[in-house]
Amino acid sequence: MATNIIEVKNLTKIFDVGTNQVEAVKGISFSVREGEIFGFLGPNGAGKTTTLNMLSTLLFPTSGTAKVAGYDINNEPDMVRKNIGMVFQEMSLDIDLTGKENLELHAIMYGVDKKTRNQRIMEMLEIVQLTDKANILVKNYSGGMKRRLEIARGLLHYPKCLFLDEPTLGLDPQTRRSIWDHIKKLNEEYGITIILTTHYMEEADALCDRICIIDHGEIIALDTSENLKGHLKGDTISLEFENFKALKKFEAKIKDFAGIHAIKIITPKTNMRQMLSKMAAIRAQMSGGKKPPAIMMDPAKHDAMSKMMRSLPTKMNIIIENGSEKVASLIKIANDSGIKIKSLTIKQPSLEEVFIHYTGRSIRDENGSRGATMREIMQRRMRSVM
Amino acid sequence: MLCEKGDIMNKIDINFTVSFALAKREFIKYLRNKSRVITSIFQSLMFLFIFGFAIGNQALVSAGIIPQAILFAGIFSGVSIVMDRMLGFFKEIMVAPISRTTITIGRAIGGTLVASIQGIILITLTSIFGAFGYEPLLFLKILAAIPIIFLTAFLTTSLGNLISTRMKDFHQMQFIMTFLIMPLFFTSGAIIDFVGTPFFNFTLINPMTYCVDAMRHIMLAGNPTISVGLPLYVDILAILAFSLAFIILSAYIFRKSESV
Numbered sequence: 305m306a307t308n309i310i311e312v313k314n315l316t317k318i319f320d321v322g323t324n325q326v327e328a329v330k331g332i333s334f335s336v337r338e339g340e341i342f343g344f345l346g347p348n349g350a351g352k353t354t355t356l357n358m359l360s361t362l363l364f365p366t367s368g369t370a371k372v373a374g375y376d377i378n379n380e381p382d383m384v385r386k387n388i389g390m391v392f393q394e395m396s397l398d399i400d401l402t403g404k405e406n407l408e409l410h411a412i413m414y415g416v417d418k419k420t421r422n423q424r425i426m427e428m429l430e431i432v433q434l435t436d437k438a439n440i441l442v443k444n445y446s447g448g449m450k451r452r453l454e455i456a457r458g459l460l461h462y463p464k465c466l467f468l469d470e471p472t473l474g475l476d477p478q479t480r481r482s483i484w485d486h487i488k489k490l491n492e493e494y495g496i497t498i499i500l501t502t503h504y505m506e507e508a509d510a511l512c513d514r515i516c517i518i519d520h521g522e523i524i525a526l527d528t529s530e531n532l533k534g535h536l537k538g539d540t541i542s543l544e545f546e547n548f549k550a551l552k553k554f555e556a557k558i559k560d561f562a563g564i565h566a567i568k569i570i571t572p573k574t575n576m577r578q579m580l581s582k583m584a585a586i587r588a589q590m591s592g593g594k595k596p597p598a599i600m601m602d603p604a605k606h607d608a609m610s611k612m613m614r615s616l617p618t619k620m621n622i623i624i625e626n627g628s629e630k631v632a633s634l635i636k637i638a639n640d641s642g643i644k645i646k647s648l649t650i651k652q653p654s655l656e657e658v659f660i661h662y663t664g665r666s667i668r669d670e671n672g673s674r675g676a677t678m679r680e681i682m683q684r685r686m687r688s689v690m
Numbered sequence: 691m692l693c694e695k696g697d698i699m700n701k702i703d704i705n706f707t708v709s710f711a712l713a714k715r716e717f718i719k720y721l722r723n724k725s726r727v728i729t730s731i732f733q734s735l736m737f738l739f740i741f742g743f744a745i746g747n748q749a750l751v752s753a754g755i756i757p758q759a760i761l762f763a764g765i766f767s768g769v770s771i772v773m774d775r776m777l778g779f780f781k782e783i784m785v786a787p788i789s790r791t792t793i794t795i796g797r798a799i800g801g802t803l804v805a806s807i808q809g810i811i812l813i814t815l816t817s818i819f820g821a822f823g824y825e826p827l828l829f830l831k832i833l834a835a836i837p838i839i840f841l842t843a844f845l846t847t848s849l850g851n852l853i854s855t856r857m858k859d860f861h862q863m864q865f866i867m868t869f870l871i872m873p874l875f876f877t878s879g880a881i882i883d884f885v886g887t888p889f890f891n892f893t894l895i896n897p898m899t900y901c902v903d904a905m906r907h908i909m910l911a912g913n914p915t916i917s918v919g920l921p922l923y924v925d926i927l928a929i930l931a932f933s934l935a936f937i938i939l940s941a942y943i944f945r946k947s948e949s950v
Contacts (some may be wrong), residue, residue: 360785361785362781362784362785383787385785385787386787387787390785392778392781392782394781395778396778396779396780396781396782397778397779397782398715398774398777398779398782399777400718400719400722400723401715401718405715405718408711409711409712409715410782410786412707412708412711412713413708413783413786413787413788414786414787414789415705457782473920505747514872550811576893
């Protein structure tokens with residue numbers, strides 16, 4: 305059994321934002337095995353980068369601890385830094401220096417011997433195929449070249465593990481694929497443990513041995529891609545009905561249908577409880593302050609009421625084995641009982657579904673701070689213009 | 691126990707090889723940035739012609755202008771760490787297994803070199819234009835002024851470093867110009883001579899006063915218009931004391947702060 309290169313225990317980070325306290329990472333624990341590609345998957349602001357920054361000793365944890373390559377991040381930060389390579393989410397090269405000069409400076413900072421320095425630099429440039437670009441200023445590199453140079457730099461001091469924060473963010477599909485190939489090669493041929501963060505499902509799927517789904521600073525699931533998808537046990541059929549009544553009727557009809565693993569009714573954005581209290585208010589108003597009638601009135605007669613009815617759920621997801629074969633019989637059931645189906649789609653399970661399954665929603669985007677936005681704009685400019 | 695010891699070692703551990711590598715980087719960047727070189731030379735010449743030749747007592751003002759040009763260059767070098775922070779390179783330095791003191795010293799050396807070069811260019815140009823008169827000893831005076839130039843450059847770079855520890859982006863540069871650099875410039879006695887006035891005692895809190903005073907000691911030696919307020923050794927000691935205070939304070943703040 306492989307040993308653990310990273311062991312995290314109850315790691316917590318609380319940021320003070322003005323007078324508020326934001327708990328970015330909420331006491332997470334996990335371990336990474338030596339030689340695996342371990343991925344953090346989650347939306348922006350989930351706490352992935354904060355976790356990585358704590359593991360690389362750039363941020364002090366509020367509480368909890370972790371061991372990286374056998375060293376404690378709180379007590380031996382220097383030893384941790386010596387044994388890890390880090391590729392940041394944002395570009396961190398000096399664009400006024402050449403590729404080789406960037407690597408040289410890095411080698412000196414990490415105490416690489418003067419004799420082996422040059423040979424090491426050439427070796428790394430070879431791995432990322434930048435040998436012929438070594439003496440060009442980094443400002444003249446393309447986005448993908450910069451990323452590759454950063455990976456080469458991260459490997460220069462032979463780290464035990466390499467941290468990659470969003471390695472392919474903002475890169476075009478071809479470049480992304482080539483970076484993926486490089487990462488796989490490093491892992492397979494050189495046996496380097498790789499810990500990466502991403503919010504691209506397909507990236508986590510294509511690269512990672514194990515995926516850790518993280519959201520709101522908590523670990524929601526941690527397993528191989530196969531096993532995570534296995535929890536979904538089949539295809540997803542999404543159905544949309546005319547109204548809530550039809551949906552309910554259909555749900556009752558297919559209750560005993562073979563092969564169904566789960567039926568999920570997709571609630572529209574309005575909060576259910578809010579809706580019910582509103583409904584009660586409307587009913588009280590209609591009955592003129594008297595005790596509301598026990599039986600619901602015909603909703604079509606009342607505008608407000610029919611509006612309420614329209615906001616009731618009309619969509620459902622059915623998770624079913626061999627969905628494409630069974631969809632015909634499902635439609636037949638609906639036709640036989642006179643239920644109209646407005647739309648129907650069948651999806652193979654993807655990590656996207658996995659994410660929705662575990663978090664109850666799709667991956668979202670969030671606004672960054674002003675400084676971060678500014679940096680992002682500058683970075684983008686650096687990447688595209690130069 | 692072992693961990694604690696390692697922690698203390700880390701705090702005082704200075705790796706000069708790395709410091710010099712960081713300084714070299716700063717220097718290469720300065721040389722590659724042609725506009726920065728040209729701007730600094732032009733700015734110095736502008737000071738010289740406007741203040742030196744327009745206001746009387748050319749020699750006195752010229753000797754004062756040299757430290758001021760170094761002040762601008764030094765602060766800018768110190769503050770350039772903010773640029774690194776904005777462009778991302780800062781993180782690469784911060785994640786490296788080197789002490790923060792090593793980083794601070796590397797930046798101080800690099801900045802001092804860059805600011806000194808500007809000082810040397812300016813003192814050469816002013817001498818060529820005859821601001822200090824032409825005399826056989828002029829060349830020796832310039833050589834003697836070079837250590838003062840280095841000290842001034844070290845002082846101003848350290849001050850720039852100190853400012854940069856609390857600066858997140860360049861929006862605050864205007865604030866620093868107005869509330870720090872300009873007051874330092876005007877109260878140093880470079881343009882208006884305060885020696886002999888009661889105001890002079892007040893200007894002693896401005897570290898630039900000592901730089902101007904020291905420069906005058908050397909460049910105006912033997913000149914009848916010389917106007918100095920303090921002995922040369924006091925000037926030099928004061929410059930060193932201010933520099934060390936700034937650099938220790940910035941290393942301290944830097945060490946206590948988180949990296950991202």
